[in-house]
Amino acid sequence: MPWSALSDQGQPPSSQADTAAYRLLVLGDSLSAAYGLKQHQGWVSLLQNIWRDDKVPIDVVNAAISGETTDGGLARLPRLLEQHNPSHVLIELGGNDGLQGHPVDKLKANLTQMITLAKASDATVLLQDMQIPTNYGKRYTDMFSQAFDDVAAEQNVVLVPFFLESIALDPSLMQRDKIHPNADAQPQIAEWMNTTLKPLILPAG
Known part of the structure; x- marks a missing residue:
């Protein structure tokens, strides 16, 4: 999970974008950067394949880097917005x-600030909820978890549930570090x- 990426090696963002009605920019860390795997094995690449196979008009730009923090x-976000002009931005950061x-x-x-920048470029923002272990105690962990709810509510953006909620509890789906899927x-x-x-x-309908 993202809290492990202290030792991650940064990987250059990979764009799979083509030409479609919508473009999703994934701004993330090791959980979206296919840490420990080939790039094509990661969920972002697989998601793009699903949408292409199903003729869903959404291109995906994977701008995730292992070890990334919100800093x-x-x-990086201003240049990514200028370069890719996404219609939607998924912010999957904070675990590190x-x-x-x-x-x-x-x-x-x-x-x-990231949400504000993305909105200023006319992108719709999706905020990925994140979870961390209790390394720093319950108080810090609770404050960390609440931060995503607070920001989503204050900025009126969708909070996407943590995508490893069940996977992280299944050892057969985790790498040997017990941290990354x-x-x-x-x-x-x-x-x-x-x-x-x-x-x-x-759009609906």
Whole structure:
């Protein structure tokens, strides 16, 4: 899970974008960067394949980098918005902030600034809920979890449920580090994200 990525090696973002009515920019960390796997095995690539096979008019740009924090995401976002002009942005960041014990107020400020930047570029923002273990105690963990609810409510954006909620509890779906989902888990994540994200991106009807 994202709280492990202290030792992750950064990977360059990979764009799978084609030409479609909608473009989803995934701004994330190791959970979206196919950590420990080939890029094509990761859930983001698999999700793009699902949408292409089903002729869903959504392109995906994977701008996830292992080890990324909200500081890094905020620094990279302006150029990514300019370069890719996404219609939607999924912010899947914050886990590494939590593992490193970053101040929750700073986490919330960074998330808020990213949302503001994305909205200013006319993109719709989806905020990925994140979870961390209780390394820093219950108080910090509770404050961390509440931060995502607060930011989503304050900024009026959709809070997407944590996509490893059940997978993280199944050792057969996790890598040997017991932190990152393995290759077997990726199709499950992709299918879950397909079901969750598609109705949030495509217009009703």
